[in-house]
Amino acid sequence: MGRWEPGARERLERAALELYVERGFEQTTVAEITNRAGLTERTFFRHFADKREVLFSGQTELLDACVNAITGAPGTAAPRDAMAEALHAVSARLQDRREHARQRRTVIDANPGLKERELLKLASLASAMADALRRRGVAEPTASLVGEAGVAVFKVAFERWMGESGAPGRTLADVIQECLDDLKAATAG
Structure with a gap:
């Protein structure tokens, strides 16, 4: 070549x-x-x-996808639903890169400096989601809570998805939705 x-x-x-x-x-x-x-x-x-x-070159595109999904969510969408739109936008970008994501995770897990960088990336994602929610008129502390909850849902769903052997038809979006449903059930009052 x-x-x-x-x-x-x-x-x-x-x-x-x-x-x-x-x-x-x-x-x-x-x-x-x-x-x-x-x-x-x-x-x-x-x-x-x-x-x-x-290892971190796609961060800007990922943040943009989240922000655009939150911004583009229907005006009547609850903050949690706008956050769900953002997570589904991210899942669409990652779906076809499962093996790449597994290898990337292996490399990051073996290096403390890279782990720290990954945590900073996730903190930036939470902050970007919270900022987008605030621009939609969501007040504090709700915007920050929903942004942080979104990252927690993403982390748990991503780890579950990485751990699966690739069951046919089971997408990252499916796992994210499952985790969103679990969070909703856990916080229903």
């Missing part, structure tokens, strides 16, 4: 993840990633600030 062929970013992501799984995150260099991808280090740094960014 030549350096000028399309898909450089995807090739770099694939090569990096393969090497992180094989050798470990700390033991993998940018030079090794670019060598495996058949690209130059200059190309790598055009796409990523550092080798951690390969």
Whole structure:
């Protein structure tokens, strides 16, 4: 594959993840990633600030999907329902990347610095959802509570989905909805 062929970013992501799984995150260099991808280090740094960014590069798109879903929810939607729309938007983006997500999780779980970065990403997601809810007129502390609850639902659903062996027809959206239903039942008064 030549350096000028399309898909450089995807090739770099694939090569990096393969090497992180094989050798470990700390033991993998940018030079090794670019060598495996058949690209130059200059190309790598055009796409990523550092080798951690390969694992977190989709964060902005994920946040945007959440915010857009909350913003686009019907005006009469309850905060919890707008948050559910956001989680379903995220699930649609992740559904076809299950194996990639498993490998990514393996790499992150093996490195405390990456775990911390993942927690910061989730905190940003909660904050973005709360901000979007506030823009819809949801008052505090409800907006923050719903944003944090959304991240909790996402984390539990994602872990369940990752742990499944891929039962036919069972999507991340299905698992998220199951967790949303569990939360609703647990908080019904």
